[in-house]
Amino acid sequence: MSVTEAARRIRAGELTPREAVESYLERIEELNGAVNAYISVRGEEALAEAEAAPDGPLHGVPVAIKDVIDVAGVPTTAASKILAGNVAARDATCVARLKSAGAIVLGKLNTHEFAFGAQTTSPHFGPAHNPWALDRICGGSSGGSGAAAAADLAAGTLGTDTAGSIRIPSCYCGVTGLRPTTGLVPTDGVVPVSWSLDTIGPIARTAEDCALLLSVLAGEPVEFAESVQGLRIGVVDELFRLSEPAVAETVSAALDELRGLGASVEPVEVPLLEESGTINQLLMLPEASEAHLPWLRMRLADYGDDVRARLLAGLFLPATAHVTGLRARRWFRHGLSELFERVDVLAHPEMPVVPPPIADTDVELHGERVPHRLRVIPFNSPWSLAGLPVVSVPAGFVEGLPVGLALAGRPRAEQTILGAAHAFQRVTDWHERRPPVGARASSPAV
């Protein structure tokens, strides 16, 4: 059940908020052992809140929250040992806005430790398993959010995205996810990765769901055009060349659909695309190290190996590197702004490969084994660096595993990219396909 469908059925009296919550709690009970999407479930609290949900656009809609975002009375663990007992005193602003709009928070979702990685394989809370193939990763860092949305363990979820953490799991789990323009959604009450790059956004079934959730999170309406007639789409050819051929072909077919709906599609080159990954690291790594400095001093051994190594790296970059990063970001944005005079949207495969097995830190790409974490960078860091909104849309399957189309727009152009995603979803059914996990687990509401 999508967010918009749940909201409509509850509004129409076909379903009560309590029935909706109960049905999701049953599914979580049945399936979370296999998927490991949830770190904590607030069953009794959610049922009680369902009896008195505020009237609003999300009245009675069950949602779940990535476990780096504070929900009052529940631990915010960030899937870490360090924050295992860190009970939040109050809701993050984004959570308070969801609750005020009537949403019911079911629980907290698994993440890469401290949201600082693209796999969601916490050594402390265990990996999230991809609902399409349980031996595969969900991507990350918002892997629990992607898995919960895909397996119908919540109507909608929240994730965070510093350098791809909403888009990657949305792609790998076959659901729709939006990284909003940096600064559009308040980030207080969130365990930080990088002060200047962190964002909060929705992961759900459809572009319509993301628009509804974003309108609540941002506190302003999101009304997209129903047509892509005349929309100018720039195809980032370089990222197609860097993708596995079957993935590139699948996403090319998705662009053909948009062309058929009246959009113009032309190849473009993004200036400094390759360098943008390094520039992003010059900002992100020192900011992450600074945010973690007290724990690096006192709790270094309590980090997982990969996250510890990444956090330490930021300690050794000179201060001048961060300033160079700030200046180079301006340089990169300037080139992009010129490009956005010619096109409205940039398009590419969200990821170059399908989700790899949980045990693999490397992926095969063009016949070579390469680290998964390095392949993530050119597909995600450029738009994070520029602060652009990006939506990842289910676009097909390769070997039975989901492939995503990424659409990036100008700052504050969420309506444009979500409108294109919505138009695509009106003529395709990739977003309606359900994973095998839970296919036999039934409940009346879902």
Next chain:
Amino acid sequence: MDFLRATAAQQGVFVAEEDLVAVLGFLEVVLPKLAEIEERLPPGTPA
């Protein structure tokens, strides 16, 4: 390695040998790229 260990210690962080090896590997990749960006960055670009 000694320089890295001392730099970390000055910041109050006491790093094990294997972590320093991982950090060194990262720095060997990123520092040349940083130097290249510094060289190409148009003069006068503000932060």
